[in-house]
Amino acid sequence: MTDEEREARLRERLQTIRARSAKASSWRSSTQSLTRLVNRDGYVAVKARLSREDIAFISGARDEVLAFADLALRLLDLHRPQEAGGITSDPDRPLRRCRACMARWPCPTVRTMAEFDCGAPGS
Ligand SMILES: [Zn+2]
Structure with missing residues (x-):
């Protein structure tokens, strides 16, 4: 399999x-009231x-x-900062680059991942 085929498969x-998740109902409000009904056991x-779409979502969720989560952790493991070396104007804050993509730290991959917080509790 070529890199392009692999990327196309991942994208697909x-x-x-995403499509399956978007079609399913959100359980957020239901689970809030359900939490109060937890019995002694x-x-x-x-x-x-449950709709057909909900079942499809739940079965794979x-x-x-x-x-x-595994993919995200692997990306974070891959994109780590390293000292870029060389002379900077501020010696207390040395220039750092991503060791995977060589972009200035934090690299676009890590910045994009840092924007992701829609699954965080309370959001
Ligand atoms: Zn990077």
Whole structure:
């Protein structure tokens, strides 16, 4: 498989996951009220009305979230800062570059990932 084919396949997989996730219902408001119903054994008996899209989403959600988290962690492991060397105007803040893409630190990949916080609690 060529790099282009690999990238096209990844892009397609990500678009499929995004489309499936967008079609499914959000559980955020339901889970807030469900939390209050947790019984002594730590469970809630759920009666839910699920669409075909919801079922498709739920069936893959765990594996896809794990795969996404794994991908993100691997990207962060790859894109790390390193001293760029050379002379800078501020000796206390040496010029740093990403060791993967050689862009000035923080590189565009890490900046983009840092913007991602839609899954954070409270957001
Ligand atoms: Zn980078």
